[in-house]
Amino acid sequence: MQTSDITDPIFLQAVEAIDGGDTVLLQKLITDNPRLITDKLSTTEEGYFKDPYLLWFVADNPIRHEKLPANIVAIINLLVTEIKAKAPGIAQQQLDYTLGLVATGRIPRESDMQIAMMDALINAGAQPGGGIGALAHGNTEAANYLIERGGKLTLGVAIGLHRMDDVDRLLQTATADEKLAALTAAAFYGMADMVKFLLEQGVGPNGYPSPNSGFHSHAMPLHQAVWSGSMETVKLLVKAGARLDVADKIYGGTPLGWAEYAPSEVGSEDALQSFTEIAAYLKASSNN
The missing domain is CATH 1.25.40.20 (Ankyrin repeat-containing domain)
Structure with a gap:
């Protein structure tokens, strides 16, 4: 999926705020539009990124920009706080899937922020997987970290x-x-x-x-x-x-x-x- 594929204008603004590291705008959009936290984006995309939640976009996986904002961990923390407040029933699902996207992603690794992002998600309650997915995508450090944080070896x-x-x-x-x-x-x-x-x-x-x-x-x-x-x-x-x-x-x-x-x-x-x-x-x- 590319950013240009997003046809929902409010969701598009939120994704662009994530990409630009604009926490002020992102917070305002969520406050004015709680559905950004509770609802999935309806897409025609098939595969692992079909109908994504907003939180999924933090990983740039699938790749859209080849980079992450320097304050991506702050973005994650903001979104997680809002999810737990507005959609606690689906918080675990969002956290676990986002952790998988981060652990298997190339851009988080190349941006030297993969471990910090994983740390934020696990500290928020994401369940560490066994690391085989990370390993399958060349992310050995991420695989090792998941095991260190309690993933099944x-x-x-x-x-x-x-x-x-x-x-x-x-x-x-x-x-x-x-x-x-x-x-x-x-x-x-x-x-x-x-x-x-x-x-x-x-x-x-x-x-x-x-x-x-x-x-x-x-x-x-x-x-x-x-x-x-x-x-x-x-x-x-x-x-x-x-x-x-x-x-x-x-x-x-x-x-x-x-x-x-x-x-x-x-x-x-x-x-x-x-x-x-x-x-x-x-x-x-x-x-x-």
């Missing part, structure tokens, strides 16, 4: 954060899907040591993590290893029997297809070289 997150004592413990009771999600997470980050460890523990390299796992469920571990640019990780999975002919569920690409597409998304010569070498290796492996 899962095998995938323990693997992603290299918490080996926890990995050994959680592996004993993990389901097959949790193990697959953990392997996919390790592959996503190009953690060859963790991939090797899980394969040695008998985790199979083929399959898609379930949507309930919280990690990317559209691709297999080998796809994610390719995208990480780690040749060592790719080789470990291929030698363990990872299928080379299976397409991901969104783009319809095989691991080789991902390797061939990746250079269009990277800028450095080193990354380009890595993907070129991975593509050549996968082609050779397919012919054997």
Whole structure:
């Protein structure tokens, strides 16, 4: 969603006040229009940002501006105070979902305000999740912080954060899907040591993590290893029997297809070289 997609003029003013860090205007708009706190914005948007509450816009996730106002924590605190006063029955829902948007967002991380924003939401009552969503979006610091604040530690997150004592413990009771999600997470980050460890523990390299796992469920571990640019990780999975002919569920690409597409998304010569070498290796492996 872009700001220009908002057709409700009052809601648009409130979103622009958030984006501009204008607490005075935001407070006036809410005082004059309590529905800004109690009602969702009706949209034609599909996906995770369909019919958003005003609070959701603090995360810039989906990305609209590539930046956040310097006083975004004050904006959050203002909105939370109003929500608890005017809509206590839906406060928990708003807080929890906004925390997820912040924890998985790129702009909060790049703005160096992700932890402060998460802190404000958790202090206000948001329930910390297990961190797998944050991990799936490259936000390792956010994932670790959620665990520190009481989120449930899962095998995938323990693997992603290299918490080996926890990995050994959680592996004993993990389901097959949790193990697959953990392997996919390790592959996503190009953690060859963790991939090797899980394969040695008998985790199979083929399959898609379930949507309930919280990690990317559209691709297999080998796809994610390719995208990480780690040749060592790719080789470990291929030698363990990872299928080379299976397409991901969104783009319809095989691991080789991902390797061939990746250079269009990277800028450095080193990354380009890595993907070129991975593509050549996968082609050779397919012919054997």
